[in-house]
Amino acid sequence: MAPLLKLSGVTKSFPGILANDNVDLNVMPGEIHALLGENGAGKSTLVKIIYGLLKPDSGLLEWQGTPLKLLGPSQARALGIGMVFQHFSLFDALTVCENIAIASDSNLSLKTLHSKIMEVSEDYGLPLDPDRYVHSLSVGEKQRIEIIRCLLQSPKLLILDEPTSVLTPQEAKNLFVTLETLAASGCAILYISHKLEEVKRLCMKATILRNGAVVATCDPRLETARTMAERMIGSKLNNIQRRKSPKSGRSRVRINKLSLKSSDPFGIDLKSISLNVSRGEVVGIAGVAGNGQNELMAALSGEVIQSYPNDTIVFDDICVAGMRVSERRAMGSCFVPEERYGHAAIKEMSLKDNALLTSSKNINLVKKGLLQFDAINDLTEKIIFDFDVRTTGSKMESGSLSGGNLQKFILGREILQEPGILIISQPTWGVDAGAALVLRKSLLELAARGCAVLIISQDLDEIFEICDRIAVLYQGNLSALMDTETASMDQVGLLMGGGNGE
Amino acid sequence: MSLIPQFIPKFVLETRVEVSNKWVILSPIIAIILTLFSGIIIFSLMGKDPLLALYTFFIQPVTTLFGVTELLVKATPLVLIGVGLAIGFKANVWNIGAEGQFTMGAIFGGGAALLCNNIESYLVLPFVLLLGILGGGFWGAIPAFFKTRFNANEILTSLMLSYIAVLFLSYLVHGPWRDPGGFNFPESQLFSDYAMLPVLVENSRLNLGSVFAILVVLLGWILIARSIIGFQLRVVGLAPAAAHYAGFKHSGLVWLSFTISGGLAGLAGIAEVSGPIGQLLPSVSPGYGFTAIIVAFLGRLHPVGVLFASLVMALSYIGGENAQIEIGLPAAVTGLFQGVLLFFLLACDVLVRYRIKSSSFISGKRS
Numbered sequence: 001m002a003p004l005l006k007l008s009g010v011t012k013s014f015p016g017i018l019a020n021d022n023v024d025l026n027v028m029p030g031e032i033h034a035l036l037g038e039n040g041a042g043k044s045t046l047v048k049i050i051y052g053l054l055k056p057d058s059g060l061l062e063w064q065g066t067p068l069k070l071l072g073p074s075q076a077r078a079l080g081i082g083m084v085f086q087h088f089s090l091f092d093a094l095t096v097c098e099n100i101a102i103a104s105d106s107n108l109s110l111k112t113l114h115s116k117i118m119e120v121s122e123d124y125g126l127p128l129d130p131d132r133y134v135h136s137l138s139v140g141e142k143q144r145i146e147i148i149r150c151l152l153q154s155p156k157l158l159i160l161d162e163p164t165s166v167l168t169p170q171e172a173k174n175l176f177v178t179l180e181t182l183a184a185s186g187c188a189i190l191y192i193s194h195k196l197e198e199v200k201r202l203c204m205k206a207t208i209l210r211n212g213a214v215v216a217t218c219d220p221r222l223e224t225a226r227t228m229a230e231r232m233i234g235s236k237l238n239n240i241q242r243r244k245s246p247k248s249g250r251s252r253v254r255i256n257k258l259s260l261k262s263s264d265p266f267g268i269d270l271k272s273i274s275l276n277v278s279r280g281e282v283v284g285i286a287g288v289a290g291n292g293q294n295e296l297m298a299a300l301s302g303e304v305i306q307s308y309p310n311d312t313i314v315f316d317d318i319c320v321a322g323m324r325v326s327e328r329r330a331m332g333s334c335f336v337p338e339e340r341y342g343h344a345a346i347k348e349m350s351l352k353d354n355a356l357l358t359s360s361k362n363i364n365l366v367k368k369g370l371l372q373f374d375a376i377n378d379l380t381e382k383i384i385f386d387f388d389v390r391t392t393g394s395k396m397e398s399g400s401l402s403g404g405n406l407q408k409f410i411l412g413r414e415i416l417q418e419p420g421i422l423i424i425s426q427p428t429w430g431v432d433a434g435a436a437l438v439l440r441k442s443l444l445e446l447a448a449r450g451c452a453v454l455i456i457s458q459d460l461d462e463i464f465e466i467c468d469r470i471a472v473l474y475q476g477n478l479s480a481l482m483d484t485e486t487a488s489m490d491q492v493g494l495l496m497g498g499g500n501g502e
Numbered sequence: 503m504s505l506i507p508q509f510i511p512k513f514v515l516e517t518r519v520e521v522s523n524k525w526v527i528l529s530p531i532i533a534i535i536l537t538l539f540s541g542i543i544i545f546s547l548m549g550k551d552p553l554l555a556l557y558t559f560f561i562q563p564v565t566t567l568f569g570v571t572e573l574l575v576k577a578t579p580l581v582l583i584g585v586g587l588a589i590g591f592k593a594n595v596w597n598i599g600a601e602g603q604f605t606m607g608a609i610f611g612g613g614a615a616l617l618c619n620n621i622e623s624y625l626v627l628p629f630v631l632l633l634g635i636l637g638g639g640f641w642g643a644i645p646a647f648f649k650t651r652f653n654a655n656e657i658l659t660s661l662m663l664s665y666i667a668v669l670f671l672s673y674l675v676h677g678p679w680r681d682p683g684g685f686n687f688p689e690s691q692l693f694s695d696y697a698m699l700p701v702l703v704e705n706s707r708l709n710l711g712s713v714f715a716i717l718v719v720l721l722g723w724i725l726i727a728r729s730i731i732g733f734q735l736r737v738v739g740l741a742p743a744a745a746h747y748a749g750f751k752h753s754g755l756v757w758l759s760f761t762i763s764g765g766l767a768g769l770a771g772i773a774e775v776s777g778p779i780g781q782l783l784p785s786v787s788p789g790y791g792f793t794a795i796i797v798a799f800l801g802r803l804h805p806v807g808v809l810f811a812s813l814v815m816a817l818s819y820i821g822g823e824n825a826q827i828e829i830g831l832p833a834a835v836t837g838l839f840q841g842v843l844l845f846f847l848l849a850c851d852v853l854v855r856y857r858i859k860s861s862s863f864i865s866g867k868r869s
Binding site: 302303326329342343344345346348357360366369 | 724744750
């Protein structure tokens, strides 16, 4: 059988980096094909080329046996190539149907579109009400809009970029069923994911990229997650040694009945949240994004200050709920918000400036109000070296780093401050297996040195891998804490979806 | 087989990995050269000898010592105000009211000078200067208060306060502060010598104010490029959420930007009335406060850049006057030159963040 899509010798370079190096790829009709690789391995660049967003420097694309010269995404869509991005582009204030109509290449009336959406959502088991407003939908439902948007054009090839990173395990299972139905009807699927277990479960073929070049193609069903991960990073993967949970350490973070109204009209109010994290302990807060994580993070870091503190947030026996960020940081607590660009880091500034961002209280870096450039440079080099940040130098703008690399830099910056309390949102979101391992290890080491670590994460594997205790955030309510040893993935997954975990 | 050649145009703009420092400096120089070439074309079309016209405009004014001192006198207030504005603009704090702060500086300092007109002491001048700075800083603090307390748009408040200050000065010199022996002209008394900035070059108007301007450039550079405050201002300007996350106090930075830029505009104001003018008049500024906004951007919000931009702007004013007198060019030529210069500068600035790459060269280098 002839391949649906055939790439030969595709090369694409950006200044200072070779993103795709002579890549060959064959996708057969009806195949669920995984594209694997570390951050910066060139997966995104490759799918952007296939979807017509980027033009290759050299190399040949063939579509159903004929050479293909894509001028843009609309041409790709017309050929039958659809793509679901990691970040959705939806208007909160419009309905599902209106959102699909806005981005549609065809001129269907809203009424016809309405019935077509109903039809597609029936056929593929993607329940979705076309009249609902987008802001009232869960993340999983929003993703369904994007998928249905693609399916309405009866695609021959569907590209999905880390679709399950925002889903509960149950939602992910439903998505797999849909994808399998789709593949059975002859549509090929190009599937990017860092979750190797699900690749093994879903995909028939995998192409593994490293440093922009194809290093292997394999059948995931015959591999283990471990062997695939090792091919991705090109070396042996060391396991994280789970340690014994510390017994009854001094409590460093205490949250008492914290209730908080969100400042965002589409945000989630926090409802009487209670939690404590002891010295040396790692506690995880699981939950699908948009259930109050941002509000909780802002309250803990001091970006939102409470007017009536009442001991709602206590760090090291001192009530901090009314304190500013700088005062909380001065007590030895560090924070890493979810959004990297423009929040945890400034993309237009150099890595040196970004290293200084949260370290400016360090007496070596700033003396009598003046910046000490040598010391700042040393710190930057140390972060880059210790956390294996792939960069062309400390003068580089942080915006030119890949997301995973930047996250290594940001986490490194906070960890090197040796905090007593570290609160992180989505520590390894979009970070590849090898780098995630390094980051998780350094978090555990930090905890072993007495730090109280609180992780807010959507990634259940991560939470189960490193946390001592787990709670689930759903609609602004926090469940009771469970010991990781006794908690089950299913139970936590149900809580994430609003069940009672029984 | 050649691979997908049609895709790529002959030349493409490619994002640079780092901002090019070379081009930050080269871009305004090339812009000035291109402006001169446009000048040759424009003057030729007007039937003037282009080289003579350019000479009259840009070179003749500075061929005499007096010309050079006049250039510095004109550039001084632009430098003082421009550096202050650059500090605020870095933090996206838009002080558009430097004209008013300049005027308030002249009123407070000038008031102090009139008050001390009978005192013969070397302490008078420092007192006058200090009040000038306080006056400008006070006028700058008002929009800062409205901004931090009520989140009022500082562009509007600072601009409107300018008109209040200018009209207030007009009221003072027409009314209470009018010189009783001045034949009803709307002017204050002349300041005593003890309230005047000492002249640096004999038979010129060049005074101590220009030395202040150099000091302000130096201090401004240290503040912006080397101090933690300057770093915080840059972060607030580029990514307010990151500044919030890092614990930088936004309202404090707004106050700081406004009081510094207001204080410097006030210093420029008092240096103008205690320098070249020597008394309070209904109008003490030919629009220095507004021109300094252009100067700040021409100088890339960098104090040393502001210094050079002020000289270029001052030259275009003096050159325009000279060209009117010598070869009868219309006064609009000054504005035209300033506009063309800004146009080329913005065009050349593309090369700071991008580079031109020809498609025949495909780089395959690794990082």
